[in-house]
Amino acid sequence: MDFDKAVAWVEENKAMIKGYIAKYRNFSPYEERDYMQEAYESAFVAACRCGEKKIKFEAAFWKVFRNQISVITPAPDILTHGSNSIPSHFCSDDLSAVAEKRSQERQKEPDIEAIFQSVRHHLTEKEQQVLYWALGIGMEGQMSNYEIADRLGCVVSNVRDILSRALDRIKSLVEKGSIDPKNLV
Numbered sequence: 001m002d003f004d005k006a007v008a009w010v011e012e013n014k015a016m017i018k019g020y021i022a023k024y025r026n027f028s029p030y031e032e033r034d035y036m037q038e039a040y041e042s043a044f045v046a047a048c049r050c051g052e053k054k055i056k057f058e059a060a061f062w063k064v065f066r067n068q069i070s071v072i073t074p075a076p077d078i079l080t081h082g083s084n085s086i087p088s089h090f091c092s093d094d095l096s097a098v099a100e101k102r103s104q105e106r107q108k109e110p111d112i113e114a115i116f117q118s119v120r121h122h123l124t125e126k127e128q129q130v131l132y133w134a135l136g137i138g139m140e141g142q143m144s145n146y147e148i149a150d151r152l153g154c155v156v157s158n159v160r161d162i163l164s165r166a167l168d169r170i171k172s173l174v175e176k177g178s179i180d181p182k183n184l185v
Contacts, residue, residue, distance in 0.1 A: 001050055001057045006043035009057065010036075017065075024069055038068045071146050113137050119170055119179060127166035134163055 001009075010017065014036070021035040046060035053060070112135050120128045133151070136142025143151070145159045152159070173179040 001047045003044055003047055006047040006057070007040060009061070010039050010043045021069065035069065039065055042068050071144070119173075122169060122173055122179070123166050127162055127169070130159060130162045131166050
């Protein structure tokens with residue numbers, strides 16, 4: 001299928017696509033047009049894949065589109081799907097109020113950055129980097145495995161494996177007594 005036919009297919013099935021994205025709109029700061037843009041991009045990718053893999057365009061479209069939706073829809077409670085990034089149009093002009101609120105919230109929580117700094121020397125450089133992004137210590141905020149994989153130029157399963165190794169190593173060190181969790185907080 002060529003790109004013009006892919007765009008035409010999205011236009012013809014716009015109502016069905018909008019119906020599908022309706023369930024995501026409750027959890028997302030994105031507008032319907034943002035999701036429709038993803039639908040057009042997914043159609044372009046699907047047009048390439050259906051020829052390469054000899055599958056129906058519709059099947060390729062829905063596979064790509066569902067994946068894209070799970071990547072762009074914020075879902076901080078779900079670690080395997082969804083982006084933790086906040087769209088820029090949600091930024092507040094009153095940054096001091098936001099900082100104050102975050103400060104009050106952080107007083108209740110353990111200092112993740114301090115804990116990370118105290119255990120990082122036990123990890124490889126790659127494990128440190130992936131855990132740093134996964135915990136959201138940097139300016140980028142907490143990143144999903146998809147975002148980390150994109151940044152590293154690898155597949156998501158590699159990110160999961162690296163995180164798993166890092167957490168297993170930390171758990172093992174806690175069990176051996178090399179790291180005392182009470183002294184980390």
